[in-house]
Amino acid sequence: MPFTLDKEEGIRYMLELKNVETFYSGIQALKGISLNVEKGEIVTLIGSNGAGKSTALKSISGLVKVGSGQISYKGNDITKKQAHETTLLGIAHVPEGRRIFPKLTVKENLLMGAFSVKDKRAIEERMERAFRYFPKLKDRLEQKGGTMSGGEQQMLAIGRALMMQPELLMLDEPSMGLAPIIVEQIFDIIRELNQEGITILLVEQNAYQALQIAHRGYVIQTGAIRLEGYGQDLIKNSEVREAYLA
Amino acid sequence: MLNDILQSIPQVLIDGLTLGTVYAVIALGYTMVYGILELINFAHGEIFMTGAFIGTAMLIVLTGIGWVSALPAIVMLITVLLLTALLTGLLGMGIERVAYRPLRNAPKLIPLITAIGISFLLQDLVRFIAELKKGNYIVTGPSLFTSQIKINSSAISSVFNDASIKSSFIIVLVSAIIMMVVLDFFVNKTKWGMAMRAVAQDRETASLMSVNVNKVISLTFFIGSALGGATGVLFAVQYGTIDPYIGFILGLKAFTAAVLGGIGNIRGAMLGGLLLGVMEMFASANLTLMTGGVFGAEYKDVFAFAILIIVLIFKPEGLLGKPVAEKV
Numbered sequence A: 001m002p003f004t005l006d007k008e009e010g011i012r013y014m015l016e017l018k019n020v021e022t023f024y025s026g027i028q029a030l031k032g033i034s035l036n037v038e039k040g041e042i043v044t045l046i047g048s049n050g051a052g053k054s055t056a057l058k059s060i061s062g063l064v065k066v067g068s069g070q071i072s073y074k075g076n077d078i079t080k081k082q083a084h085e086t087t088l089l090g091i092a093h094v095p096e097g098r099r100i101f102p103k104l105t106v107k108e109n110l111l112m113g114a115f116s117v118k119d120k121r122a123i124e125e126r127m128e129r130a131f132r133y134f135p136k137l138k139d140r141l142e143q144k145g146g147t148m149s150g151g152e153q154q155m156l157a158i159g160r161a162l163m164m165q166p167e168l169l170m171l172d173e174p175s176m177g178l179a180p181i182i183v184e185q186i187f188d189i190i191r192e193l194n195q196e197g198i199t200i201l202l203v204e205q206n207a208y209q210a211l212q213i214a215h216r217g218y219v220i221q222t223g224a225i226r227l228e229g230y231g232q233d234l235i236k237n238s239e240v241r242e243a244y245l246a
Numbered sequence B: 001m002l003n004d005i006l007q008s009i010p011q012v013l014i015d016g017l018t019l020g021t022v023y024a025v026i027a028l029g030y031t032m033v034y035g036i037l038e039l040i041n042f043a044h045g046e047i048f049m050t051g052a053f054i055g056t057a058m059l060i061v062l063t064g065i066g067w068v069s070a071l072p073a074i075v076m077l078i079t080v081l082l083l084t085a086l087l088t089g090l091l092g093m094g095i096e097r098v099a100y101r102p103l104r105n106a107p108k109l110i111p112l113i114t115a116i117g118i119s120f121l122l123q124d125l126v127r128f129i130a131e132l133k134k135g136n137y138i139v140t141g142p143s144l145f146t147s148q149i150k151i152n153s154s155a156i157s158s159v160f161n162d163a164s165i166k167s168s169f170i171i172v173l174v175s176a177i178i179m180m181v182v183l184d185f186f187v188n189k190t191k192w193g194m195a196m197r198a199v200a201q202d203r204e205t206a207s208l209m210s211v212n213v214n215k216v217i218s219l220t221f222f223i224g225s226a227l228g229g230a231t232g233v234l235f236a237v238q239y240g241t242i243d244p245y246i247g248f249i250l251g252l253k254a255f256t257a258a259v260l261g262g263i264g265n266i267r268g269a270m271l272g273g274l275l276l277g278v279m280e281m282f283a284s285a286n287l288t289l290m291t292g293g294v295f296g297a298e299y300k301d302v303f304a305f306a307i308l309i310i311v312l313i314f315k316p317e318g319l320l321g322k323p324v325a326e327k328v
């Protein structure tokens, strides 16, 4: 169960952000964000367009430079690490809009997820594992990623992230543009992955569903954390209801 | 007239394909870098030229110490090709590191101007060194592989004339084809080749797959420049005399070939190079005939480029280019 102290290592949080500020050529997108994720949790970050959700994930994975503040992962400072380094530590980031490599085949997209893995057998095993969650991918191995439907691409994007065998999986709006039934499936799989031990940081605009499956949530507004709490409490919160669940 | 044109076909094909493979291999360098950085690396023609000089210098030295007579010429050539490829590869990688990487996020025009600057720099540097060592910037290498081979194409059909090849043509052709096949395999079938394609399609996402994007870009410059430099050696062996300005027009044509095939597309560059070479040689052989003597062979470039323009009017993305970039 979540909410336990990792006493053995003496580290409380798997992921911890302290006063993180991030800028895009002078414009401040994150105005000092603090949040944390414990091992085994599903934590969601909700907020409206332009609030800074994607920027928060990019700051963690190292796709953007952090201006000030600190990010630590399993007790190590990763504030200054670049994306190709954080991913080696076990952080997988499924970016907004899925970002499948359009001209690579499904198989190649999956293999890219295991780029840092040298052992061929391990790669095979991971691929089999991805197929367990997304059996459809198995029949499409030679199809070009760009020709897959939106839902299939999202599955491929998550499957590709699973190839990294992450400990922390960050998902940026996985439900974006998908039919309700597909969204349902994706959320089920997220929950399943969590039950298998993967810690999840989920960015969503689909606040209701995200809060439903999350243990805890944060509400971000114009670059600052506005509210935080247990998922079920946030669903009942009047401010959240008005702004995001209307 | 048709008869005359037909007669020339075997020779046109041989000359055209040989020149075409040279264009094709150089075009690869342009297209790979463009594919990954959207940068037209104008200095690539000068890498080719530098390769020609490095190779020629090595051949002169090796001939001087008597290696040429001691070893089969082909062994020596392969050694020189590999060494030159290594050196020009490192040169290209260094140029990217020093001149382009700091400008990675600058407006596209800035690195383009830098590339032109690097071109002049390399031209003058090579010229300076050549004059220092040889007293002249026009350099002639030892003549190798000069024997002529006759091809009995009239035996295939009486409409053809016989064709003849200098044996260096075969060496150029075979080496260039090997380079293309190996590159094609590397890009399409190996892990780092896949990483290269991934970086070309989406740099950010590739980095999320633990790919060190800078490393892949360095690798791309290394490979493109190594191929370009090796082709320079082949060119020097084929034509004997080189000067620091050969990279300009050849580079321009190879770039044209890359555009013709669809810039950013590796097989397109190969196809574009071969087509351009054959068109040019066809024009060179038949222009006088076709225009009743109004235009001579020296207008071959006009002919080749006119075809290029026509192709681009109807297919602006190039022969193998995709009409619209797939964006998800």
Ligand SMILES: Nc1ncnc2c1ncn2[C@@H]1O[C@H](COP(=O)(O)OP(=O)(O)OP(=O)(O)O)[C@@H](O)[C@H]1O
Residues within 6 Å of the ligand: A024, A025, A027, A028, A029, A047, A048, A049, A050, A051, A052, A053, A054, A055, A056, A096, A205
């Ligand atoms: N590359 C960029 N350059 C400049 N400004 C940017 C860039 N990316 C994001 N921003 C700005 O930073 C702010 C936060 O953007 P971000 O993408 O993090 O929002 P978001 O919460 O993910 O929004 P959405 O729900 O629309 O995806 C916005 O004001 C946005 O305009």
Ligand SMILES: [Mg+2]
Residues within 6 Å of the ligand: A053, A054, A055, A096, A172
């Ligand atoms: Mg976003």
